[in-house]
Amino acid sequence: MSLDKLKREKAKIEKAITAMEAKEKKAAMAKVVAIAKESGFDLAELVGNTTRAVKKAISAPAEKAAPAARKKKKVAAKRGKVAPKYRNPEDSDMTWTGRGKQPIWVRDYLAAGGTLESITI
Incomplete structure (x- = not known):
């Protein structure tokens, strides 16, 4: 063919x-x-x-089905925005909430002898 x-x-x-x-x-x-x-x-x-x-x-089938082996995952609640706690003394537009990794300006400020209390908003 x-x-x-x-x-x-x-x-x-x-x-x-x-x-x-x-x-x-x-x-x-x-x-x-x-x-x-x-x-x-x-x-x-x-x-x-x-x-x-x-x-x-x-x-559902006529016979009783076996219970499900897996459980439903819990959904994490969405978190809203958090207000900033710290402000860069040299640039007031730069802020940090205090959560997560410290920004470079915070690390530099602390290394220069500053304290978090002095930059608290």
Whole structure:
């Protein structure tokens, strides 16, 4: 067979697979609707605005499932901005909150004999 002929056959097969899947889905949906009607339910009632507990009960297997092995991670609370505690005496625009690594100007100031209390805002 030539490459072109193989590609055409492949396209036909893919089209047939897609059609067969759609047909099977339609048949499955018809079965679900029929079972819901026999039980006195509207399908929208079963699938539509359901609560989390109902969805869990519908999707859970008949047998009791084993408890989940992993725990949910706690989400750290977002912290807001902290007001600065220290101001550079040489440049009043440079400030530091006192958290994290000391800025270079703070280290230099302390190395020159200054104290944090003297630059506290």
